[in-house]
Amino acid sequence: MTQIMERKGVFFDVDDTLYDHLSPFRQAVAAVIGEREGFPYDEAYHRMRYYSDKLSLEMGGAGVMENDSSTELMRRKRFELALAEFGVKLTEKQAADMQAAYIGCQFNITMFDGAKELIKRLVKAGIVVGLLTNGAENHQLRKIRAMELDHLIPPERQFISGKVGWDKPDTRVFRHVNEATGTRPENCVYIGDSWRNDVIGALDAGWSVIWFNHRSANPETDTHTPTHTAASYEELAGLLF
Incomplete structure (x- = not known):
């Protein structure tokens, strides 16, 4: 023993x-708002991770974060909140499109x-x-x-x-x-x-x-x-x- x-x-x-978790994030952001020269993707990515953790815990933690409506709300909201800190105001549709693009390349x-x-x-x-x-x-x-x-x-x-x-x-x-x-x-x-x-x-x-x-x-x-x-x-x- x-x-x-x-x-x-x-x-x-x-x-x-x-x-590299930044790569799918950058691709998703660019897919919706276009590639922006000088945009601080690293910083925005860190804030997205922050809001992802924060919102997940507020909603009960990862144990309840499978594919349901609350999960999709969290995933959209994290993009809205993170990008708003850098002067990019997303509509709900843009945030949903960004999340869809993110998932689409996240497993590559x-x-x-x-x-x-x-x-x-x-x-x-x-x-x-x-x-x-x-x-x-x-x-x-x-x-x-x-x-x-x-x-x-x-x-x-x-x-x-x-x-x-x-x-x-x-x-x-x-x-x-x-x-x-x-x-x-x-x-x-x-x-x-x-x-x-x-x-x-x-x-x-x-x-x-x-x-x-x-x-x-x-x-x-x-x-x-x-x-x-x-x-x-x-x-x-x-x-x-």
Whole structure:
């Protein structure tokens, strides 16, 4: 039992950590309002993610965020609120069209350079490798399948908040992962791009955190300090091996 409890674990976020989540956002915005020179797509994307998390929690969390009318309302509203901060006022139809365009290209996924290779190295090294992502179960599974990760990360190590019942940064979801994988918090590393969900959530759960800050974002609080920060998979590999 002691040997099992000392297993090392490395767990990855999915959206904008394993693949570029900005690309479908940019395509969706351009499809509705046109490509605008100088438009701060990175900043607008971060605000869309913020409103997505905020509205999802207000509506009951990812556990109830499958395909129903409330989900569609949230998905439209996040575009309206985010773009309004940058002087773009969307109609309901434009927001719906933007969401449809976003979904239409969201599963055409290209993983970041070195991502799959790093996962293979970790698996080969005997480390427990898993995924922990916020979102509705079926929606997130489609992304995982699109990346063809099942042969590297078995379904029992793919933790989706909509199925588990808790959303990051709730520490209960991290404890659930530890219990399900036979790992301890002090032996686990979480890799993710979101300050609120990933850095704060994992640190509060007693895990080490590598903040995957590939967009050069600023820390959102001064109460937490990532164990490490990396901006590429080359840097991640250097920290993990």
